[in-house]
Amino acid sequence: MSTIKDVARCAGVSIATVSRVLNKKGAVSPEAENAVTLAMQKLDYHPNHMARALVKGRNNTIGVILPSFNNPFWSEIAQEIEKSAKEEGYHVLFSIAGEGEKGMDESISYLRASQVCGIIQTFSASQEVWSAILKHVGLPLVALISDVKEVPSVVSDDTQGGLLATRHLIAKGCKNLVHISGDLKLQKHADDRSFAFIEECRKRGVAYRVYESCPEKLGLEDNLDLINRIFYENPQMDGIFASNDIMATQCISYARSQGFRIPDDIRIVGYDDISISALIYPPLTTVRQNYAQLSKTAVRAIVDMVHEKTPKPLEVVPVELIERKTT
Amino acid sequence: MSTIKDVARCAGVSIATVSRVLNKKGAVSPEAENAVTLAMQKLDYHPNHMARALVKGRNNTIGVILPSFNNPFWSEIAQEIEKSAKEEGYHVLFSIAGEGEKGMDESISYLRASQVCGIIQTFSASQEVWSAILKHVGLPLVALISDVKEVPSVVSDDTQGGLLATRHLIAKGCKNLVHISGDLKLQKHADDRSFAFIEECRKRGVAYRVYESCPEKLGLEDNLDLINRIFYENPQMDGIFASNDIMATQCISYARSQGFRIPDDIRIVGYDDISISALIYPPLTTVRQNYAQLSKTAVRAIVDMVHEKTPKPLEVVPVELIERKTT
DNA sequence: GTGAAAGCGCTAACAT
DNA sequence: ATGTTAGCGCTTTCAC
Numbered sequence: 303m304s305t306i307k308d309v310a311r312c313a314g315v316s317i318a319t320v321s322r323v324l325n326k327k328g329a330v331s332p333e334a335e336n337a338v339t340l341a342m343q344k345l346d347y348h349p350n351h352m353a354r355a356l357v358k359g360r361n362n363t364i365g366v367i368l369p370s371f372n373n374p375f376w377s378e379i380a381q382e383i384e385k386s387a388k389e390e391g392y393h394v395l396f397s398i399a400g401e402g403e404k405g406m407d408e409s410i411s412y413l414r415a416s417q418v419c420g421i422i423q424t425f426s427a428s429q430e431v432w433s434a435i436l437k438h439v440g441l442p443l444v445a446l447i448s449d450v451k452e453v454p455s456v457v458s459d460d461t462q463g464g465l466l467a468t469r470h471l472i473a474k475g476c477k478n479l480v481h482i483s484g485d486l487k488l489q490k491h492a493d494d495r496s497f498a499f500i501e502e503c504r505k506r507g508v509a510y511r512v513y514e515s516c517p518e519k520l521g522l523e524d525n526l527d528l529i530n531r532i533f534y535e536n537p538q539m540d541g542i543f544a545s546n547d548i549m550a551t552q553c554i555s556y557a558r559s560q561g562f563r564i565p566d567d568i569r570i571v572g573y574d575d576i577s578i579s580a581l582i583y584p585p586l587t588t589v590r591q592n593y594a595q596l597s598k599t600a601v602r603a604i605v606d607m608v609h610e611k612t613p614k615p616l617e618v619v620p621v622e623l624i625e626r627k628t629t
Numbered sequence: 630m631s632t633i634k635d636v637a638r639c640a641g642v643s644i645a646t647v648s649r650v651l652n653k654k655g656a657v658s659p660e661a662e663n664a665v666t667l668a669m670q671k672l673d674y675h676p677n678h679m680a681r682a683l684v685k686g687r688n689n690t691i692g693v694i695l696p697s698f699n700n701p702f703w704s705e706i707a708q709e710i711e712k713s714a715k716e717e718g719y720h721v722l723f724s725i726a727g728e729g730e731k732g733m734d735e736s737i738s739y740l741r742a743s744q745v746c747g748i749i750q751t752f753s754a755s756q757e758v759w760s761a762i763l764k765h766v767g768l769p770l771v772a773l774i775s776d777v778k779e780v781p782s783v784v785s786d787d788t789q790g791g792l793l794a795t796r797h798l799i800a801k802g803c804k805n806l807v808h809i810s811g812d813l814k815l816q817k818h819a820d821d822r823s824f825a826f827i828e829e830c831r832k833r834g835v836a837y838r839v840y841e842s843c844p845e846k847l848g849l850e851d852n853l854d855l856i857n858r859i860f861y862e863n864p865q866m867d868g869i870f871a872s873n874d875i876m877a878t879q880c881i882s883y884a885r886s887q888g889f890r891i892p893d894d895i896r897i898v899g900y901d902d903i904s905i906s907a908l909i910y911p912p913l914t915t916v917r918q919n920y921a922q923l924s925k926t927a928v929r930a931i932v933d934m935v936h937e938k939t940p941k942p943l944e945v946v947p948v949e950l951i952e953r954k955t956t
Numbered sequence: 957g958t959g960a961a962a963g964c965g966c967t968a969a970c971a972t
Numbered sequence: 973a974t975g976t977t978a979g980c981g982c983t984t985t986c987a988c
Contacts, residue, residue, distance in 0.1 A: 305964090305965055305966085317976095318968085319973085319974060321967060325967080327967095330974085334973080346767075348738060349965085351744065352966090353966040355679045355966095355980095356965080356967095356980050356982090357966050371698070371704035372904065374704065374905075381698040384725055394723075415676060440673075548908065551905065558910040559910060559911075578878065581878050583881060633982065634981080643959045644983095645958070645984085651983095676981085680964090682982095683983095684963075684982050
């Protein structure tokens with residue numbers, strides 16, 4: 303790998319000049335510039351990010367902590383963050399957090415050691431874990447999806463999402479609703495979907511029941527057990543609001559395998575609108591999270607913080623009900 | 630952010646000593662070690678990866694180029710690579726390649742500039758593109774999924790996969806098969822699935838037809854057009870072998886929406902076994918690619934190359950037919 | 957066992 | 973307009 307020195311020698315100039323044309327900073331004569339450009343090509347020169355980051359103390363890289371790539375939801379988020387970051391001239395360094403607090407600590411450690419200039423954190427964690435982390439981050443940090451009091455957060459309008467889903471089900475004539483929530487112990491922003499569901503059912507006098515699932519466990523089998531139980535315990539059930547599309551998909555499969563017709567016997571609405579939701583049969587009615595805007599806002603917030611601007615403490619991104627064929 | 634200097638000062642030793650305890654290299658007195666450890670904790674010190682990489686000329690980071698996160702297939706690969714790399718003591722830097730040759734060039738540029746010590750490349754590209762790239766990589770490179778002559782490659786046993794799928798369909802009594810292949814112009818290893826399909830049909834005297842799809846386009850709608858056409862042109866069709874699970878899922882949806890019963894009227898087998906395939910209804914019969922072994926082998930190959938060992942030019946990972954309910 | 961010093965590839969004053 | 977030089981934070985000889 304050739305270095306700036308090689309280029310300088312080859313072009314017959316000093317390294318400072320090379321650096322100047324590299325960064326388009328400072329004045330360089332056309333001849334020199336030409337010589338340098340040529341030399342760079344000839345030597346197939348690629349500037350060393352590390353060295354540059356070292357001297358500038360900055361990386362132009364945003365660290366992103368994800369719980370996993372298992373749920374396509376996170377992949378979509380990852381992809382959009384990458385895109386938004388690129389538009390702002392930043393790179394992205396992903397870290398998949400292992401289980402529990404330790405996993406998250408490791409991720410943060412890694413990202414800090416990599417000198418990222420900010421971290422987007424998507425992992426839901428209890429308040430205590432957050433507090434512990436916040437003590438020693440010393441880096442711009444924003445929470446995406448999960449909402450944390452002490453940190454600028456960007457979330458979907460989950461109350462609205464819950465409302466939209468519930469009202470839609472009721473409007474379609476459902477009288478006996480079941481909601482499958484995420485892990486309510488984590489105090490996630492997503493819990494608002496569940497609260498909205500409950501409140502709306504109460505207000506409208508619709509019978510309802512809430513079941514709590516252990517989410518990020520990817521316990522696909524655990525989910526199945528839960529769904530099994532739900533169907534057993536709720537023979538009257540005519541509508542399900544699942545807190546994510548994977549769960550909704552599993553409900554559809556279970557229902558169909560038991561001979562229920564969808565939407566005639568049971569109506570189902572999901573949450574997220576991951577890309578397969580439109581592909582399955584019947585295509586899933588769901589609440590779409592705006593991945594692009596979610597990601598862009600989070601990236602924007604990091605960039606702001608890097609530039610010493612203080613972003614809004616909470617950004618709420620609108621959601622949208624996508625009516626397809628399961629309702 | 631505290632540096633090694635701060636730690637040294639705080640511990641009352643030289644930076645060399647700090648470096649020694651940091652790397653557990655060279656002899657350090659217990660007292661000194663203690664003082665340093667304490668100082669590191671007190672200052673919340675995190676060694677700077679960049680600086681370390683700069684001086685060592687190595688990163689312990691493997692670069693991975695992916696076409697997108699859109700198909701869950703790639704997410705699963707990404708996740709497994711991360712896992713395998715961690716086990717080998719490496720980090721992973723993902724780069725999502727944009728469209729075409731330029732996107733790939735940019736990705737490679739970025740990864741090289743980031744001083745990764747090797748690149749795992751999953752993107753299918755034409756032979757010319759590959760040749761152009763190979764000229765100036767100067768870095769351990771391995772091709773995953775896509776098979777490239779000049780580069781150590783790790784692939785699934787796609788011939789076997791195609792055979793398994795085709796035989797299974799025939800064994801179930803199908804007489805009129807359709808295969809939806811990927812983009813055959815790219816000369817991917819995956820094309821072997823198609824060749825195996827064709828050969829087996831010929832050998833067994835089963836009527837067949839092959840349709841080519843433009844894959845990585847995520848043209849979900851394009852896919853739909855194609856499927857539509859396939860059903861229109863093949864009223865006799867009683868079995869489909871799709872080259873990936875997403876496509877298979879779309880076939881199922883289309884078939885069901887047209888009133889076909891699965892598997893009674895049409896049997897469908899997919900390829901990949903992405904995690905949702907087991908969740909949809911009916912659960913998809915498919916050829917499972919062994920993500921874990923695929924990834925581990927690729928990582929292993931990079932590590933070998935870093936250590937100046939030459940890996941096998943081609944590793945073929947077995948596949949497995951997972952029979953579920955669409956056949 | 958420990959410290960001083962050189963240098964990894966680069967940028968940013970400071971000279972010229 | 974261009975070159976010289978001092979570091980960025982770290983590892984690694986080489987003395988002591």
